Amino acid sequence: MKEKQRTLFDDAPVEAPWEDQEESPVAVVVFGQGARGAFHYRVPEEMADAVCPGKRLEVPFGRGNRPRIGYCVDLLWQRVSGDRLKSVRRVLDERALLSPTMLKLTAWIADHYLCEWGQVLEAVVPAGVRRQAGSRWRIFVRATVAAANLENLKLTAKQRKVLEILTREDRAWDPRDLAAASGCKEGVLKNLVLRGWIRKESVRVREGKLGREVFARQAPLALTDEQRTARDAVLEVLRSGKHGTVLIQGVTGSGKTEVYIQAIQEVVSYGRQAVVLVPEISLTPQTLDRFRSRFEHVAVLHSHLTDVERARQWEWIASGGVQVVVGARSAVFAPTPHLGLIVLDEEHETSFKQDETPRYHARDVALQRAMLENVPLVLGSATPSLESWHGAQSGRYRLVKLSRRIEDRPLPAVRTIDLREPRGKRGDKGAITRRLDAAVRQALAQGGQVILLLNRRGFATHIQCARCGYVVRCPDCDIALTHHRSEATAMCHYCDYRVPAPTRCPECRFEGIHFSGLGTERLEAEIRARYPDVACLRMDADTMRSRGSHEKALEAFRRGEVRILLGTQMIAKGLDFPNVTLVGVINADTALHFPDFRAAERTFQLVTQVAGRTGRGDQGGEVWVQTFDPENPAILAAVRHDYEQFAAWELPNRRSMHYPPFAQLIRFVLHSVRQAPARLAAETLAERIRQEWANAANGEALFRLLGPAPAPLAKLRGRFRYHFLIQTSDGERLRRAIRSVLNDVRLPEEIACTVDVDPIDML
Numbered sequence: 001m002k003e004k005q006r007t008l009f010d011d012a013p014v015e016a017p018w019e020d021q022e023e024s025p026v027a028v029v030v031f032g033q034g035a036r037g038a039f040h041y042r043v044p045e046e047m048a049d050a051v052c053p054g055k056r057l058e059v060p061f062g063r064g065n066r067p068r069i070g071y072c073v074d075l076l077w078q079r080v081s082g083d084r085l086k087s088v089r090r091v092l093d094e095r096a097l098l099s100p101t102m103l104k105l106t107a108w109i110a111d112h113y114l115c116e117w118g119q120v121l122e123a124v125v126p127a128g129v130r131r132q133a134g135s136r137w138r139i140f141v142r143a144t145v146a147a148a149n150l151e152n153l154k155l156t157a158k159q160r161k162v163l164e165i166l167t168r169e170d171r172a173w174d175p176r177d178l179a180a181a182s183g184c185k186e187g188v189l190k191n192l193v194l195r196g197w198i199r200k201e202s203v204r205v206r207e208g209k210l211g212r213e214v215f216a217r218q219a220p221l222a223l224t225d226e227q228r229t230a231r232d233a234v235l236e237v238l239r240s241g242k243h244g245t246v247l248i249q250g251v252t253g254s255g256k257t258e259v260y261i262q263a264i265q266e267v268v269s270y271g272r273q274a275v276v277l278v279p280e281i282s283l284t285p286q287t288l289d290r291f292r293s294r295f296e297h298v299a300v301l302h303s304h305l306t307d308v309e310r311a312r313q314w315e316w317i318a319s320g321g322v323q324v325v326v327g328a329r330s331a332v333f334a335p336t337p338h339l340g341l342i343v344l345d346e347e348h349e350t351s352f353k354q355d356e357t358p359r360y361h362a363r364d365v366a367l368q369r370a371m372l373e374n375v376p377l378v379l380g381s382a383t384p385s386l387e388s389w390h391g392a393q394s395g396r397y398r399l400v401k402l403s404r405r406i407e408d409r410p411l412p413a414v415r416t417i418d419l420r421e422p423r424g425k426r427g428d429k430g431a432i433t434r435r436l437d438a439a440v441r442q443a444l445a446q447g448g449q450v451i452l453l454l455n456r457r458g459f460a461t462h463i464q465c466a467r468c469g470y471v472v473r474c475p476d477c478d479i480a481l482t483h484h485r486s487e488a489t490a491m492c493h494y495c496d497y498r499v500p501a502p503t504r505c506p507e508c509r510f511e512g513i514h515f516s517g518l519g520t521e522r523l524e525a526e527i528r529a530r531y532p533d534v535a536c537l538r539m540d541a542d543t544m545r546s547r548g549s550h551e552k553a554l555e556a557f558r559r560g561e562v563r564i565l566l567g568t569q570m571i572a573k574g575l576d577f578p579n580v581t582l583v584g585v586i587n588a589d590t591a592l593h594f595p596d597f598r599a600a601e602r603t604f605q606l607v608t609q610v611a612g613r614t615g616r617g618d619q620g621g622e623v624w625v626q627t628f629d630p631e632n633p634a635i636l637a638a639v640r641h642d643y644e645q646f647a648a649w650e651l652p653n654r655r656s657m658h659y660p661p662f663a664q665l666i667r668f669v670l671h672s673v674r675q676a677p678a679r680l681a682a683e684t685l686a687e688r689i690r691q692e693w694a695n696a697a698n699g700e701a702l703f704r705l706l707g708p709a710p711a712p713l714a715k716l717r718g719r720f721r722y723h724f725l726i727q728t729s730d731g732e733r734l735r736r737a738i739r740s741v742l743n744d745v746r747l748p749e750e751i752a753c754t755v756d757v758d759p760i761d762m763l
């Protein structure tokens with residue numbers, strides 16, 4: 001409160017040293033790189049109309065007054081004496097790149113995620129828009145005389161014709177268009193320029209067209225009762241004209257997308273736009289077609305667009321010509337002029353968090369934006385994040401459930417296979433147990449398709465000497481190399497370091513070096529050996545490197561050319577294939593023992609989501625889950641498709657351990673090529689923050705600092721990493737403390753420091 005008053009007081013013109021002077025506009029400018037904080041520049045009179053918040057300005061910077069480009073974020077009216085402020089040199093943009101709301105949103109991001117406002121703006125406005133990709137300067141012409149004065153000029157008939165056209169309305173013409181419209185050659189124009197009756201000017205013109213395909217339109221489906229209730233919950237918020245968040249917890253195959261679509265139809269009927277955010281991986285043609293067959297103008301934003309394509313989509317959206325924007329994470333910044341609704345599908349997906357500065361989470365940004373624009377936010381998932389679930393439990397969000405699949409299809413039966421039984425007794429060789437093998441054969445015999453999930457790439461997950469126990473590791477990262485047999489390499493999954501797979505132990509020269517552990521590549525070999533006549537396809541980061549390969553693979557599976565689809569979590573998500581009658585999870589525990597407080601949640605989500613890929617057609621479906629830990633509550637709940645059971649078990653753990661959703665987390669990682677300085681920097685910084693908090697604390701709010709300690713990934717790309725984690729119940733105050741420390745502390749040049757607010761990646 002005190003602080004607020006002080007700022008108010010500061011702004012008030014209590015002192016007026018230049019009483020006789022008038023107030024003049026001052027632009028507040030932030031920069032995308034380098035300079036921190038905001039800078040003030042005087043706006044020269046001739047630019048007063050052109051300068052406004054949201055445009056970029058060229059300004060003199062530093063002692064040498066080098067020209068620099070920054071974003072105007074605010075316009076103040078102040079009394080300034082002539083030489084106190086430097087002046088704006090140039091306005092770069094014709095139209096504001098950011099609306100006042102988007103400026104507020106980006107300011108919130110900078111504040112919440114502890115980064116610079118300019119950095120956020122740079123990330124929000126696509127590079128292609130900043131460079132004005134897909135457009136270029138062209139020479140246009142404009143009349144210098146008014147229509148009324150034409151009578152007084154001595155003109156040829158052709159010249160008169162041209163000038164009549166030019167003076168009809170006040171605009172510049174493309175010479176080619178003008179020549180065509182007047183029936184004159186361009187020589188006539190040149191002559192008019194020479195006489196000074198028309199002048200040339202440079203105009204930015206766009207090139208190319210938006211590739212817009214036409215889709216067969218589809219009528220809305222008749223909603224089930226549950227779907228109607230869900231849609232009405234969204235419409236109620238929409239019609240209230242206020243913000244509200246609706247969490248749709250709908251089992252896999254319950255028809256969430258249809259609910260979004262029908263809510264959006266109402267949004268569109270008001271002449272407003274909807275933004276639908278989906279994980280990058282589900283931006284398949286299948287998903288897009290569902291929207292394109294229902295709405296005429298659908299813009300798409302994903303990471304495979306070129307700069308020019310992205311700039312095009314962005315401008316199209318900004319022009320108001322779009323009804324629905326479908327996109328991945330960054331589409332939360334889509335410049336819709338009249339936003340009506342934001343939807344986040346598969347809201348639990350970790351890919352909504354950006355893993356570089358600004359480290360924002362699209363879900364939290366979407367919530368802020370929806371609040372700023374007074375529109376509903378819809379979160380949908382079969383396995384909501386515990387953060388969102390808690391939001392609904394505590395009454396901040398409205399919860400609607402879709403508990404049944406479309407057409408009352410049953411959820412598939414899920415059973416576990418206990419891998420702890422000795423192999424001999426199970427009678428298994430390889431990764432597929434006898435029971436799972438029987439299920440695969442049966443499914444294939446009945447004409448069904450099979451999905452097998454293994455959340456690990458490569459052939460063997462580690463390479464170890466059977467005599468001395470030496471494990472082959474990446475020299476730059478603290479991690480065992482994975483054997484990729486098809487390329488005969490040992491590969492680091494973090495930095496892509498590759499060496500030929502060793503034939504003998506690099507340490508003791510023993511020739512019996514083992515390739516052990518199981519990856520998707522080895523699983524594929526086993527499947528091909530077991531079912532030699534069955535077409536199978538592996539989908540993981542190795543086989544899906546090229547653009548479009550993901551779509552191609554799914555298409556082959558859809559057409560039935562592929563009978564067995566195996567892969568990493570990539571195949572667990574959002575796919576809707578009616579003919580899949582069996583899902584097998586090769587090892588449900590791969591994520592369970594990660595040093596991450598969300599390990600159980602991830603495991604529950606993964607098993608539930610992949611189980612949801614079956615039983616979507618008339619033939620039903622079943623799921624077999626192989627695990628070393630069949631009694632684990634996360635796995636037990638997934639077997640029962642029981643989200644609430646899982647949440648009821650996991651939330652008390654989170655509460656007692658002070659993890660989200662019950663406390664806020666901020667994680668620091670300090671890294672350097674040298675180990676000791678990295679450790680020292682972590683210790684120094686942690687201590688300073690602890691002190692700063694203690695100085696300001698009122699003793700009630702939670703503050704726990706865990707670490708510093710070597711990060712689970714203690715070495716990455718040749719850099720040693722130390723981390724610490726702060727848990728707090730007062731994020732605002734912690735941020736203030738951190739900001740003040742970061743402004744104050746000078747870390748050595750060699751140290752890099754990342755601050756991750758609300759971290760997802762705990763490695």
Ligand code: ADP
Nearest residue numbers: 221222223224250252253254255256257258406
């Ligand atoms: P979810 O996103 O909840 O997993 P989907 O939206 O993919 O579910 O819907 C599953 C399938 O059911 C889709 O093929 C969809 O076209 C179909 N579907 C959805 N709603 C209806 C409805 N009301 N009537 C008939 N079919 C529907």
Ligand code: ZN
Nearest residue numbers: 474477492495
């Ligand atoms: Zn590495």
